[in-house]
Amino acid sequence: MTITTPDPAKHKKAKALKPSSRRPAKELCSECGLCDTYYVHYVKDACAFIHQHIAELEEEAHGRSRNLDNPDDWYFGVSQDMMAARKKQPIEGAQWTGIVSSIACEMLNRGMVEGVVCVQNTKEDRFGPMPVIARTPEEVLAAKVNKPTLSPNLSVLEQIEQSGMKRLLVIGVGCQIQALRAVEKQLGLEKLYVLGTPCVDNVSRAGLQKFLDTTSRSPETVVHYEFMQDFQVHFKHEDGSIEKVPFFGLKTNQLKDVFAPSCMSCFDYVNSLADLVVGYMGAPFGWQWIVVRNDTGQQMLDLVQEQLDTQPVMSQGDRKKAVQQSIPAYDKGVTLPMWAAKLMGIVIEKIGPKGLEYARFSIDSHFTRNYLYVKRNHPEKLDAHVPEYAKRIVGQYKLPEA
Secondary structure, three states: OOOOOOOHHHHHHHHHOOOOOOOOOHHHOOOOOHHHOHHHHHHHHHOOOOOOOHHHHHHHHHOOOOOOOOHHHHHHOOOOEEEEEEEOOOOOOOOOOOHHHHHHHHHHHOOOOOEEEEEEEOOOOOOOEEEEEEOOHHHHHOOOOOOOEOOOHHHHHHHHHHHOOOEEEEEEOHHHHHHHHHHHHHOOOOEEEEEEOOOOOOEOHHHHHHHHHHHOOOHHHEEEEEEOOOOEEEEEEOOOOEEEEEHHHOOHHHHOOOEOOOHHHOOOOOOOOOOEEEEOOOOOOOOEEEEEOOHHHHHHHHOOHHHEEEEOOOEEOOOHHHHHHHHHHHHOOOOOOHHHHHHHHHHHHHHOOEEHHHHHHHHHHHHHHHHHHHHHHOHHHHHHHOOHHHHHHHOOOOOOOO
């Protein structure tokens, strides 16, 4: 890799550059924010959609890359511990129980970091992302609840260097974290902590509105939503009510093109390069899934360990038949009548994959879909862009012809 050793002259030159109005990744740009800063100078090495090099960056961040003889590494990346957890006393208004916010607040309160890169929403739009460097717990808590749109988190990188901060926590998703790791040594930090969330199928703000309008009974009152382990999309509304829509009842024929091309080309669902990952997909319903990737991640988790109820990860069921059936169904934009979708959802919830097997189901479904997308739309990138672990996952299934 060409950017792991700081070059003062090169970096000085980079700082002199104005942010680019162009996106070198073109239609595959995930709008991570790197190109809005003078770090655009490094984009050809840093961007996940121009130069895919997760294995090398895993080695740097965690001390090793994935063991390709271990299928668990294919799916979940480098890890030293996994568990299911939830806060004993949830944070009011948090999307889950508030584990991510609690870790960030503890790190600030204990002086471990001077700032936290997180995403608040704009005053005009509850779903409009506004990346900030939070310096107080109150500013962190103002960022609680996911923003399900493309977000330029790395646009604040210049502020970090200019502020003189030396200890920083960054919260982000896979494409942002790959770019961050690639320029990490250029930031002048003494310590960088990375708290990741799994991420799949983000949209533009217009795409989000189309999804809400197409799927929810009351799009204007949705506070947040998530694709959950019970095979339903859960929409929380302003009045506290929860609306559930079965996966199999989504209007796939209308929504196939709503997801960002970058998300359709992503093979880092589990945020491979974060120190600690907090999500939900590998945990039982109502719990969060925590993946500790290295000693730094363990140090972060230790800060809130006493605030958590925990249990070991579990795995139940067999995903493979369901995944194989879903590949042509998605490819053809099949949408079931709602009564049939609800019935199928009930059956699959009872006998379908749970825990880590549900996580594998979700990864398999998205990786096969994304592999086909890259093969059809960017065939020249296919071999170099798809990581070896993803090729092994996709290789378990029969795919339709391109």
